[in-house]
Amino acid sequence: MPAATFDLIRRYYNAFNAGDWNTFFGLLTDDVAHDINQGGRETSITAFRAFIDRMNASYREQIVDIVISVSEDGRRAAAEYVVLGTYLKTDEGLPEATGQTYRLPGGAFFDIRDGKVARVSNYYNLQDWLRQVGA
Template sequence: MGEEGPATGEANKEIVRRYVAAFNAGDFGRLRALFTADAVIQGVLGWGNIDEVAMPVWRDLHAAYGLNLTIEDMVAEGNMVAARYTERGTFRAPFRGSEPTGKSYELVAMEWFEMRDGKIARRWGARDSASMQRQLAP
């Protein structure tokens, strides 16, 4: 692959900004359109094809916690983008056998994106799940 310039990095960061906006809005159709057909997602709950694994999990997470991501930092190089977020939410609906507590949380989350043809081809995610569990405990 050849060297890519600052314009490519900025365009890739804009895709991540659109991803965050769609995720925060719970607009899963708009969110899905930002990914390649063969996109793979890796995160704390496992990994797999976006349609079989990620979209159902993201819908459940959004329904249970009303997740909201605030971009704190973002860097891009070539076809890669890394983002650090403040993630906030409130445990408002059951999730994977746990009943909601009505409590809110705030934590650090990070995602790494690989872009291809103006879309997200792979996404890796990590978040401070232990902090979330402590904050949401009954």
């Protein structure tokens, strides 16, 4: 089970980096819980799709230097990574976008159910991001 979970998380980030959204969303449960960094929880694949659409409008990101850890029973996983990004379009309530680039350490925690991601909680340092984009 842990090897299958490791592979699931690896495929999740590979699909994200490739912009392969059909594969990406195929790895999630219909009722996926998404904990947004310093925000609330959204529940449903529909809400997650809307979130990704909003993100893709304002940011271009690649996730690199990924280290995946999996619990012995394969029901939980964590990933530590670095986000390489470009701020393309001003996001509501944030500084003006002028194509700034950023390099931001982050992490995510996952619950796995029936071979799919049932929860993802993302974390990064918002103050570091704000500093990097010139806030």
